[in-house]
Amino acid sequence: MKRSCLLAILFASTVALPSAHAATEADYKAAYAAAEAASKEAAGMRNQWTVTVSALAAARKAADGGDFDRAIAAAKEAEALAKASIFQATTEKEAWKAMEIR
Amino acid sequence: MKARLSLLLGSLGAALVAFALAAPRVVAADKVDPAADAKAFQNFFFQKFPNVKHEDFVNGPYSMNEDMKRQWQEKEEFPPYEFALDAGKEMFATPFKNGKTYADCFPNGGIGIRQNYPYFDTKEGKVVTLELALNRCREANGEAPYSYVKDEMASLTAYMAFTSRGKPMDIKIPDDPRALAAFENGKRYFYTRRGQMNFSCASCHVQSPGERIRAEILAPALGILNAMPIYRSEWSGMGTTSRRFVTCNSQTRAVPLEPQSDEYRDVEYFLSYVANGLPISGPGARP
Structure with a gap:
């Protein structure tokens, strides 16, 4: 009984702790900087996605309103999208040839 | 032992023959050969749509079936691009x-020359499109350039295209790397x-x-620019080639x-x- 109680407390604290920790402006700035760097790399490859730009804008808007949880989520989404566009641009350097009419 | 050796030699010989046959193809595939590309490109569409007359491909989605073609013919009786043509x-x-005037900037006074654009400018080392040439003409004569995606540019190119209607596209690629x-x-950009x-x-x-994407029937790539600029019902207005590229990118x-x-x-x-x-069939109209 004691053991299962302890386990339940441990599980509850594991689940609850991250959400209990409110995101700070510093966390947001770090997430946004990473997203912006990836986005700039994609733009440099001439392969920026519109959804990356929208996600970055959403992150800024949420941060301006003081909602850093939402701002970080949007920044992380932007980073993931930017990285996907970089991957696309990199693979397409050769992959486009498969589509060519010969 | 002898049998194994002859098998090995036979395999090696076969591999060498296969390599010798394949190697020239690999080299050829990497060599830039615009004439071969154009031939393959046209043949692809001619074979994919054997019932479409070759000159009809320039009518885009309207070339894809008889119903669409009838729509096009009816549209041409009161063409929606007519106001742009008059303005241009x-x-x-x-x-x-x-x-x-613009006529001072172009060969033959700008009349009947659409089929020669874009061209490669060997002095500049770059491609010059008709839209670009028109804005360069304006700037050389002390006028502000027009937006590449708005009505004024579409009107000017509509008029110039109209003076070339029926003339075959005639783009040259000079002997210049x-x-x-x-x-x-x-x-590369296209693919x-x-x-x-x-x-x-x-x-x-x-x-x-010929397939639908949402409510629209997609145009074949062959001859897709011969109809530019176009009136698009979706845009409720005219669109230049620049606008077409910009919109296509946004849609993806x-x-x-x-x-x-x-x-x-x-x-x-x-x-x-x-x-x-x-x-050349421009100016065109599209759904």
Whole structure:
């Protein structure tokens, strides 16, 4: 009984702790900087996605309103999208040839 | 032992023969050969749509079946691009503040020359499109350039296209490595997937012409620029070639490039060259 109680407390604290920790402006700035760097790399490859730009804008808007949880989520989404566009641009350097009419 | 050796030698010989046969193809595939590309490009569409007359491909989605063709013929009785054509004719003839006109900037006074654009400028080392040449003409005569995606540019190019109607597209690629590189760059752009939708130009206009994407029937890539500029019902107005490229990019959720960027100029060069021989039909109208 004691053991299962302890386990339940441990599980509850594991689940609850991250959400209990409110995101700070510093966390947001770090997430946004990473997203912006990836986005700039994609733009440099001439392969920026519109959804990356929208996600970055959403992150800024949420941060301006003081909602850093939402701002970080949007920044992380932007980073993931930017990285996907970089991957696309990199693979397409050769992959486009498969589509060519010969 | 002898049998194994002869088997080994036989395999080696077969591999050498296979390599010898394959190697020239690999080299040929990497060599820039615009004439071969154009021939393959046209044959692909001619074979995919054996019932479409070759000169009809320039009518885009309206060439794809008889119902669509009838729609096109009815539309041509009261063409929606007519107002742009009239405006373009007037703009073309109106002198700049310095007294000169567009006619002073172009061969043959700008009449009946649409089929020669874009061309490769060997001095500049880049592709020059008709839209770019028109704005350069304006700037050389002290006028502000027009937006590449708005009505004024569409009206001017509509008039110039109209004076070339029926003339076969006639794009030249000079014997200049930079021209070949521009052609190749345009080809690469055309086939490269981009945007979150992971679409290339070819995804719609090579793999799926005649198919529906939402309510629209996709146009074949062959001759797609011969009808430019176009009146689009979707836009409720005219659109230039630049606008077409920008919109296509946005639709795939890719951030469009700046109008008349090198990539757009090069893809226009590629698409126009592979449509050589097909008639100019601009200005056009599309759903």
